[in-house]
Amino acid sequence: MLIDTTLSFIGSGTMAEAMIKGILTNHLIQARDIIASGPRPERAQELRGRYGIRAVTDNKVAADAGKIVVLSVKPQTLPQVMTEIRDNLAPRDLVISIVAGMRISVIHRELGVETIVRAMPNTPGQVGCGMTVWTATDAVDEQMHRQAQAILAALGKELYVADESYLDMATALSGTGPAYVFLFMEALVDAGVHMGFSRRVAQELVYQTIEGSVAIARETGLHPTELRNRVTSPGGTSAEALYQLEKGGLRTVISKAVWAAYQRSKALGELAEK
Numbered sequence: 001m002l003i004d005t006t007l008s009f010i011g012s013g014t015m016a017e018a019m020i021k022g023i024l025t026n027h028l029i030q031a032r033d034i035i036a037s038g039p040r041p042e043r044a045q046e047l048r049g050r051y052g053i054r055a056v057t058d059n060k061v062a063a064d065a066g067k068i069v070v071l072s073v074k075p076q077t078l079p080q081v082m083t084e085i086r087d088n089l090a091p092r093d094l095v096i097s098i099v100a101g102m103r104i105s106v107i108h109r110e111l112g113v114e115t116i117v118r119a120m121p122n123t124p125g126q127v128g129c130g131m132t133v134w135t136a137t138d139a140v141d142e143q144m145h146r147q148a149q150a151i152l153a154a155l156g157k158e159l160y161v162a163d164e165s166y167l168d169m170a171t172a173l174s175g176t177g178p179a180y181v182f183l184f185m186e187a188l189v190d191a192g193v194h195m196g197f198s199r200r201v202a203q204e205l206v207y208q209t210i211e212g213s214v215a216i217a218r219e220t221g222l223h224p225t226e227l228r229n230r231v232t233s234p235g236g237t238s239a240e241a242l243y244q245l246e247k248g249g250l251r252t253v254i255s256k257a258v259w260a261a262y263q264r265s266k267a268l269g270e271l272a273e274k
Contacts, residue, residue, distance in 0.1 A: 002029040002147060008066025010059050010081055011073035012038035012047060015098055018126040019070065020051055022154030025128070037062035063088040068147060071097040071107070075268060078102055082110040089113055094144045096151065100171055101268025104137060104164055114139035117148045120170045123178050125155030131177075132158045133170035168269065172262035180257065185210065 007029055009016040016036060023029055031052035037059045038044060044055035056062055063069055063085035073081050078099050089095070089111055096117040097107055104116050119134035132152045136145060152158040161167070185206055192202030217227060232238040 002033075002068075002150065005029065005033065005067050005147070006065050007034050007068045007070070007151075008062040009034070009036040009070045009072050010062055010085060011071065011077075012036040012043055012055065013072060013074075014123075014126065015121060016070065016072040017047065018121075018130070018155060019072070019098075019151065020047070020053060022125070022128055023151060024051060026150075026154050028150055028154065035062045035065050059085050060088045066093065068094045068096065068151070070151075071095065071099055071102075073099065075099050075101055075272075079110070079272070082107070086111055094140065094147065096148055100175065101168070101265050102272055103269045104135075106269075106272045108137075115144060116140070117144075118164060118167055119148075119152055119158075120167050120175045121152070121155050122175050128154075128156055130156035131174040132156070133161060133167060133174065134158060135161050135164050135167060168262055168265040171265040172258050175265075176258075176261045180254065181210070 007023070009020065020034060020036065023034070024031060032054070034051070035054040035056065036044070036047055037056050039057060041057055044057055047053055047055040054065075059081055067090075069085075069089065071078065071081070091113060092115060093113060094115050094117065095107060095111060095113055096119060097104075098119050098121055100120065102118070104118050107116050107118070108114060114137055117134055117136045117140060119132050121130050121132040124130045125132065132155055134148065134152055136148065140148070149158060149160070161170075188206045188209075189199065189202045192205060193199050197205070213227075217224065220227070228242070232242060
């Protein structure tokens with residue numbers, strides 16, 4: 001699928017490395033056919049030593065080499081980067097953007113290519129357990145579609161959507177979602193320490209509880225409400241704890257947080273279009 005293809009990463013940060021690791025682990029392409037660019041020579045040396053890929057500090061070199069070019073820089077850096085590499089892309093190069101909030105229309109306008117994939121991965125992709133939502137322009141043919149799908153699946157699960165507007169929603173829910181989960185985990189661990197557990201023991205209890213809860217939800221296929229009801233006995237400890245969570249407005253706070261992230265994602269896209 002990716003045979004005779006050079007894959008370039010413009011930006012060599014955490015998510016780019018996660019993709020490189022997943023791609024090589026899944027034997028989608030050989031290390032010699034991957035090139036990554038970033039501003040720091042020491043980072044380039046690190047990636048060369050760890051994965052055996054080509055790593056440079058010149059974005060133009062990386063863009064010129066790639067038939068598939070992954071934009072994996074910070075949103076505030078992307079406008080400058082696109083100006084820099086515009087003349088180094090061929091009309092039929094496939095551009096995959098994982099830059100939050102950056103709309104396809106802006107990438108098309110600045111790079112002049114029509115074959116564009118926009119994706120929203122999340123940080124669990126670093127361990128192959130990510131969730132990536134993505135879409136593509138009509139110019140992306142069947143082969144390119146399969147290539148993009150394979151690359152993104154190297155991070156974990158992937159979901160294609162036809163409407164780009166879903167990307168802002170995914171940014172707020174799954175893209176930002178790990179931050180919500182980590183905060184909840186942190187609060188549970190701190191509560192355990194407050195009760196008297198060591199932090200190490202509290203962390204182990206919380207991590208396994210969350211992992212097990214997700215596993216049983218997937219295995220049973222039951223709605224979270226049904227699963228919650230099954231562990232909530234009348235007058236019991238779960239009932240008392242849930243009463244306090246509902247009294248504190250947990251659902252409302254979570255809903256407001258996700259909505260705020262969604263609005264922010266849309267605002268970033270609107271700002272970039274100006």
